Amino acid sequence: xxxxxxxxxxxxxxxxxxxxxxxxxxxxxxxxxxxxxxxxxxxxxxxxxxxxxxxxxxxxxxxxxxxxxxxxxxxxxxxxxxxxxxxxxxxxxxxxxxxxxxxxxxxxxxxxxxxxxxxxxxxxxxxxxxxxxxxxxxxxxxxxxxxxxxxxxxxxxxxxxxxxxxxxxxxxxxxxxxxxxxxxxxxxxxxxxxxxxxxxxxxxxxxxxxxxxxxxxxxxxxxxxxxxxxxxxxxxxxxxxxxxxxxxxxxxxxxxxxxxxxxxxxxxxxxxxxxxxxxxxxxxxxxxxxxxxxxxxxxxxxxxxxxxxxxxxxxxxxxxxxxxxxxxxxxxxxxxxxxxxxxxxxxxxxxxxxxxxxxxxxxxxxxxxxxxxxxxxxxxxxxxxxxxxxxxxxxxxxxxxx
Amino acid sequence: xxxxxxxxxxxxxxxxxxxxxxxxxxxxxxxxxxxxxxxxxxxxxxxxxxxxxxxxxxxxxxxxxxxxxxxxxxxxxxxxxxxxxxxxxxxxxxxxxxxxxxxxxx
Ligand SMILES: Cc1cc2nc3c(=O)[nH]c(=O)nc-3n(C[C@H](O)[C@H](O)[C@H](O)COP(=O)(O)OP(=O)(O)OC[C@H]3O[C@@H](n4cnc5c(N)ncnc54)[C@H](O)[C@@H]3O)c2cc1C
Numbered sequence: 001x002x003x004x005x006x007x008x009x010x011x012x013x014x015x016x017x018x019x020x021x022x023x024x025x026x027x028x029x030x031x032x033x034x035x036x037x038x039x040x041x042x043x044x045x046x047x048x049x050x051x052x053x054x055x056x057x058x059x060x061x062x063x064x065x066x067x068x069x070x071x072x073x074x075x076x077x078x079x080x081x082x083x084x085x086x087x088x089x090x091x092x093x094x095x096x097x098x099x100x101x102x103x104x105x106x107x108x109x110x111x112x113x114x115x116x117x118x119x120x121x122x123x124x125x126x127x128x129x130x131x132x133x134x135x136x137x138x139x140x141x142x143x144x145x146x147x148x149x150x151x152x153x154x155x156x157x158x159x160x161x162x163x164x165x166x167x168x169x170x171x172x173x174x175x176x177x178x179x180x181x182x183x184x185x186x187x188x189x190x191x192x193x194x195x196x197x198x199x200x201x202x203x204x205x206x207x208x209x210x211x212x213x214x215x216x217x218x219x220x221x222x223x224x225x226x227x228x229x230x231x232x233x234x235x236x237x238x239x240x241x242x243x244x245x246x247x248x249x250x251x252x253x254x255x256x257x258x259x260x261x262x263x264x265x266x267x268x269x270x271x272x273x274x275x276x277x278x279x280x281x282x283x284x285x286x287x288x289x290x291x292x293x294x295x296x297x298x299x300x301x302x303x304x305x306x307x308x309x310x311x312x313x314x315x316x317x318x319x320x321x322x323x324x325x326x327x328x329x330x331x332x333x334x335x336x337x338x339x340x341x342x343x344x345x346x347x348x349x350x351x352x353x354x355x356x357x358x359x360x361x362x363x364x365x366x367x368x369x370x371x372x373x374x375x376x377x378x379x380x381x382x383x384x385x386x387x388x389x390x391x392x393x394x395x396x397x398x399x400x401x402x
Numbered sequence: 403x404x405x406x407x408x409x410x411x412x413x414x415x416x417x418x419x420x421x422x423x424x425x426x427x428x429x430x431x432x433x434x435x436x437x438x439x440x441x442x443x444x445x446x447x448x449x450x451x452x453x454x455x456x457x458x459x460x461x462x463x464x465x466x467x468x469x470x471x472x473x474x475x476x477x478x479x480x481x482x483x484x485x486x487x488x489x490x491x492x493x494x495x496x497x498x499x500x501x502x503x504x505x506x507x508x
């Protein structure tokens with residue numbers, strides 16, 4: 001089966017794309033390596049998604065996203081996309097377990113994962129007190145002490161969540177006292193929380209522990225002085241990195257690995273879109289991920305319309321086709337259309353197809369149309385000949401002799 | 403899979419001869435839940451080669467910590483009651499887990 005839209009990644013971006021695409025009656029599938037929901041399903045503190053500020057959690061909101069997509073017919077399947085073949089009209093994606101999926105358009109929404117600091121002890125003590133997910137591991141730290149590295153929204157909000165379990169939560173902040181990168185509401189709440197302690201102007205230098213985390217070494221960023229602090233756990237919230245390794249040799253990425261798109265979420269490959277945290281953009285949140293997904297799905301729908309009718313009318317036509325690229329703004333191209341009508345009058349076995357080259361930029365680009373009007377003669381999907389610019393009725397007759 | 407907890411861990415795991423696999427998880431841990439179908443398939447595929455156990459850490463926190471597990475998901479392999487290998491969230495890859503079982507169970 002060939003899908004209309006294949007979405008790689010079922011976080012908020014992929015799920016929103018699924019809702020829009022399946023509601024547009026496109027045959028839509030989402031492949032996610034685990035359960036749908038993405039990063040948003042790993043945080044309980046979710047109070048900035050419009051309409052959801054009371055009793056809404058990340059997992060709860062993501063469950064609704066997933067149900068919403070399924071309601072309109074999105075097929076959600078487990079599968080880690082490992083290989084992609086995106087050129088050409090039918091794209092092929094292969095999962096780690098060897099299944100191949102085909103689709104006419106693809107939306108890439110693989111999201112991001114926590115950034116690691118790669119300091120001494122961090123790798124060795126993962127799962128032994130070093131964590132990147134508060135909802136996963138908070139329970140272990142009941143009545144124990146933890147430190148949180150970072151001071152953006154995620155760090156401060158997850159620190160607040162951790163205070164429900166831990167005895168004491170200490171934020172390691174690189175800035176001067178009182179300066180935080182997070183939103184003001186969260187900053188005020190954290191400052192007022194008696195269970196939260198602060199280590200200002202500090203960086204985490206090393207994590208020490210035999211089998212479990214026992215202490216950390218902090219460095220004063222001004223003086224360089226080192227000091228020890230006993231703790232049972234270290235939670236990192238120092239940003240994320242895009243999960244785009246599998247796209248590295250296929251798509252245009254920026255230096256950090258984020259996928260470059262335009263405002264329509266188009267990547268550098270026709271029919272391939274990107275949405276969500278994996279995209280180079282200003283704000284990485286659930287609302288912007290969902291927004292990207294909606295834009296990508298609508299852009300994919302338009303692309304499919306364009307390629308579909310083109311395939312039908314031109315590539316798979318039973319007779320030969322004179323395809324004319326014209327534009328309403330070009331008087332010359334309008335006259336050329338009238339001339340083509342006259343030239344074809346009484347000719348059998350050939351039809352005329354018109355394409356507004358401003359609305360069908362991709363097809364025009366695909367056939368290297370540089371000048372309006374341009375006429376291409378198609379037979380069985382292949383181009384037999386072309387005319388560009390100021391041609392005459394006689395030129396058309398000669399072309400038809402091909 | 404055998405459900406283990408603080409009451410039966412000693413007998414089911416630590417005093418068990420041969421290879422024992424334990425999945426440390428909890429319902430609050432999204433990545434654990436996402437992984438669950440893979441773990442179950444792994445256990446079913448290898449039935450008879452080892453004992454496959456599932457530990458919901460929710461009410462077994464101290465037990466997990468005593469086993470030096472403070473993060474989820476974590477897989478621990480035991481051989482004849484001794485800890486033989488640990489996979490943490492970052493190193494879990496079902497192909498590698500299978501290879502480890504093949505190595506331990508022979
Ligand atoms: C701790 C924390 C707290 C946060 N708090 C908030 C908050 O309060 N409000 C807010 O708006 N935002 C918050 N965010 C940010 C928000 O979660 C993200 O912006 C959002 O989830 C991005 O959505 P996404 O769909 O682009 O990617 P993700 O959520 O990362 O989802 C991507 C999905 O794709 C899957 N995937 C990846 N690669 C592949 C592949 N090759 N094949 C198949 N599947 C694949 C992943 O398994 C994942 O399910 C928080 C983030 C974190 C980490």
